[in-house]
Amino acid sequence: MTRLALHSRLIPGTEEAYETEHARVWPELITVMRAAGITDWSIWRSGRDLFHLVECEDFEAAVAQLKDDPVDQRWQQHMSQFVEGFAKNPDGIAGQSLRHVWTMSEQQD
DSSP states (O other): OEEEEEEEEEOTTOHHHHHHHTSSOOHHHHHHHHHTTEEEEEEEEETTEEEEEEEESOHHHHHHHHHTOHHHHHHHHHHTTTEEEEOOOTTSGGGTBOOOOOOGGGOOO
């Protein structure tokens, strides 16, 4: 299982609406995400900055599968009114993941 972090930014003034949209994400989106191998996705917000923690088998494969899925395409189009986009990291998985620095549970005493 892979765990990775992503960073995106909201369009100014859309913070409340974004949270309202995530009060209950479309069940059909969750179904296609699970089918793509994503087992969990959490989002935290600080001002306009969003920090995502994704758990999946293979993020690159999941992104490739979701790219052509009509449910995900509809969701991405819908959410584009709130989100400026994901931060780019040319060294990250699928060009989006944040650079991993440290995990307490992985450190040996």
